[in-house]
Amino acid sequence: MGKIITIANQKGGVGKTTTAINLAACLGVLDKKVLLIDADPQANSTSGVGFEPREIKSGIYDCIINATPPQEIILETNSPNLSLLPSHIDLVGAEIEMIHLEKREHIVKEFISSIKDDYDYIIIDCSPSLGLITLNALTASDSVIIPVQCEYFALEGLGKLLNTIKIVQNRLNKDLDIEGILLTMYDTRLRLSNQVVEEVKIHFQQLVFDTIIHRNTRLGEAPSHGETIIMHDVSSKGAVNYLNLAKEVIGKNKGQNTTVETVNSNSELNDQ
Numbered sequence: 001m002g003k004i005i006t007i008a009n010q011k012g013g014v015g016k017t018t019t020a021i022n023l024a025a026c027l028g029v030l031d032k033k034v035l036l037i038d039a040d041p042q043a044n045s046t047s048g049v050g051f052e053p054r055e056i057k058s059g060i061y062d063c064i065i066n067a068t069p070p071q072e073i074i075l076e077t078n079s080p081n082l083s084l085l086p087s088h089i090d091l092v093g094a095e096i097e098m099i100h101l102e103k104r105e106h107i108v109k110e111f112i113s114s115i116k117d118d119y120d121y122i123i124i125d126c127s128p129s130l131g132l133i134t135l136n137a138l139t140a141s142d143s144v145i146i147p148v149q150c151e152y153f154a155l156e157g158l159g160k161l162l163n164t165i166k167i168v169q170n171r172l173n174k175d176l177d178i179e180g181i182l183l184t185m186y187d188t189r190l191r192l193s194n195q196v197v198e199e200v201k202i203h204f205q206q207l208v209f210d211t212i213i214h215r216n217t218r219l220g221e222a223p224s225h226g227e228t229i230i231m232h233d234v235s236s237k238g239a240v241n242y243l244n245l246a247k248e249v250i251g252k253n254k255g256q257n258t259t260v261e262t263v264n265s266n267s268e269l270n271d272q
Helices: 016-029 044-048 060-065 089-098 104-112 132-140 158-171 191-207 217-225 237-253
Strands: 003-007 034-039 082-085 121-126 143-149 177-186 208-214
Touching (some): 003 132, 016 044, 016 082, 016 121, 016 143, 016 177, 016 217, 016 237, 034 044, 034 060, 034 132, 044 217, 060 104, 121 132, 143 158
Parallel strands (some): 003 143, 034 082, 034 121, 177 208
């Protein structure tokens, strides 16, 4: 039975989609069968693994609104062991159409249940909001990863998200866990980045992943090529970071401590 992990933060620009794409790809490289679900109308996860959203005929919208079986929509990517349930712009209207549906918070959970056993991991990329589709994703999930950027407003809105997670746990999904808080966009040259890391670890302790995602040129380039970081440059700092995160996630779910390779914190920001 696959583990379902939502990547969520209502604050934009925190590396949420980058994390969804590259964590999914790295889990695949580590011989796990993975499904990436793009639950964001911007469809950045769809384009980020090599598909043109404008050419997508059917996507998650059809699963939600038209009850189309996901098996009819899932696409195979060029990344090893990685499949995609794509998105397109029609998803913008889905939340309005869902309002009058029965059990509207459980729609995503219902259609995922038919494919959950086909994968080791299902990764859901959500839009930067706490709307109905994000609530659906959290209701369907076993856990949530929260990306937090190493910048001044790092903790802004995090309390609201944690409160939303608590509401989901109390009302919709009592089994929802926090997989971890992931520190992203770490700049070794900035004292502020180190201060944010320290502050987050003091506040959230064991909830914080050991792996930290550094700022990296290759991570920024990869989506423009429709490639995951593993396909774009497997030797880059970004690839090492996300492989370490994937190992850490696998280790957590085995109940083991995984030894995570570290990137030299004194190396240059854009080392390849």
